[in-house]
Amino acid sequence: MVAVKGTSKKAIGKISKTRRKKLLYCYLFILPQLVLFLAFTIYPIIMSYVYSFFEWSGYGPLKGFVGLHNYLETISDPFFWNAFKNSFVFMFFLVLIQVPFALLMAMLLNASWLKGAVVYRTIYFLPVVTTTAVIGVIMRFIFGVYKGLINEILITLGLLDKPVDWLGSLDTAMMIIVLVGVWKTFGMKMIYWLAALQSLPKDLFEAAKVDGANPLQVFRYVMLPLLLPVGSVIVLLSAVNALHVFDLVKSMTNGGPAYHTDMVDLYIYRYAFEGGSMPRAGFASAAGVVYGFAILFVSLILGFIVKKTGGRQTSH
Numbered sequence: 385m386v387a388v389k390g391t392s393k394k395a396i397g398k399i400s401k402t403r404r405k406k407l408l409y410c411y412l413f414i415l416p417q418l419v420l421f422l423a424f425t426i427y428p429i430i431m432s433y434v435y436s437f438f439e440w441s442g443y444g445p446l447k448g449f450v451g452l453h454n455y456l457e458t459i460s461d462p463f464f465w466n467a468f469k470n471s472f473v474f475m476f477f478l479v480l481i482q483v484p485f486a487l488l489m490a491m492l493l494n495a496s497w498l499k500g501a502v503v504y505r506t507i508y509f510l511p512v513v514t515t516t517a518v519i520g521v522i523m524r525f526i527f528g529v530y531k532g533l534i535n536e537i538l539i540t541l542g543l544l545d546k547p548v549d550w551l552g553s554l555d556t557a558m559m560i561i562v563l564v565g566v567w568k569t570f571g572m573k574m575i576y577w578l579a580a581l582q583s584l585p586k587d588l589f590e591a592a593k594v595d596g597a598n599p600l601q602v603f604r605y606v607m608l609p610l611l612l613p614v615g616s617v618i619v620l621l622s623a624v625n626a627l628h629v630f631d632l633v634k635s636m637t638n639g640g641p642a643y644h645t646d647m648v649d650l651y652i653y654r655y656a657f658e659g660g661s662m663p664r665a666g667f668a669s670a671a672g673v674v675y676g677f678a679i680l681f682v683s684l685i686l687g688f689i690v691k692k693t694g695g696r697q698t699s700h
Contacts, residue, residue: 432669432673435665435666435669436666436670436673437449437450437451437454437666438454438666439453439664439666441663442665450666454667454669454670454671455670455674457667458667458671463643463646463651464671466643466646467647467648468648468675470644471629474558474562475627477562478562478565478622479619479626481562481566483618483619485566486573486574486576489570489574489577490575490577490578490581493505494578494582505574508570509571509575511571512570512571514568516635517631517634519564519632519635520631520633520636521635523560523564524551529549529552532550535547551636551641553641554642557637557640557641557644557645558645560636561629561632561636561645564636573618573622576618577611577614577618580611580614581611584607584610588606588610589602592606612693613690616686616689620686620687620689623686627648627682628649629647629649630650633645633646634653639654651671652672653668655668655671656668
């Protein structure tokens with residue numbers, strides 16, 4: 385018994401030592417990423433709160449403490465609230481259009497009878513990995529007034545009598561931005577839905593068909609309840625990502641016409657880097673903090689919905 389106990393203690397000591405060695409290696413591999421995360425994510429976030437209390441240009445020593453003045457100026461600036469409204473309008477319509485259509489496309493690509501599904505998935509995913517600024521520049525030419533592809537096609541088909549300034553019109557500029565944004569990130573949402581569809585138990589669908597359910601009933605009463613938890617997460621990710629649109633708008637309209645497509649990220653950039661001879665990094669930081677709390681509020685609401693839908697699905 386003594387020998388056994390001694391052996392057990394040695395084995396436990398050996399295991400714990402091996403485990404400590406593995407943990408040490410894990411932390412060593414994580415360390416470079418942790419350092420970069422602290423330096424380029426956590427530190428800028430903390431300093432943005434600090435800068436927001438100063439009337440600082442971003443150059444030279446930090447001075448010119450103004451307290452809450454930047455925040456008061458931000459919430460009283462109509463251009464900020466215009467950009468705020470545009471950001472949420474863009475988010476709302478992008479999620480409204482993209483999420484359900486991505487689900488329909490994922491269902492089609494998940495169909496067993498479809499040939500070449502991998503090719504179609506690749507085609508739809510290509511815009512996701514394409515640089516957004518490049519897409520914006522190309523779209524600016526496609527929707528251009530003169531010799532633009534869209535105008536040329538519509539005039540040739542007899543649907544237009546003269547070219548339309550799609551990106552320079554108050555009636556169409558935001559619509560074009562939304563449609564291009566939907567197309568740009570459509571493939572990612574489609575992949576999310578596709579992964580969710582492929583994880584569903586096939587036995588339930590077969591049982592529903594045996595019970596005489598038609599395809600619409602299977603979709604309504606079997607598929608949708610199972611997809612609800614994943615769908616709420618997709619909506620959350622889509623909404624938060626859409627509220628940070630910058631490079632697409634910058635390269636397509638630069639916030640025009642008449643600030644009709646101006647977004648908060650573009651508003652912050654304009655004050656931080658394009659403030660004439662003297663940028664206002666402190667004011668831009670205050671605007672970023674205010675907008676950050678708005679996004680946090682939206683995230684908490686959507687996160688609560690995710691928790692409720694996930695809990696309800698788990699309870700079933």
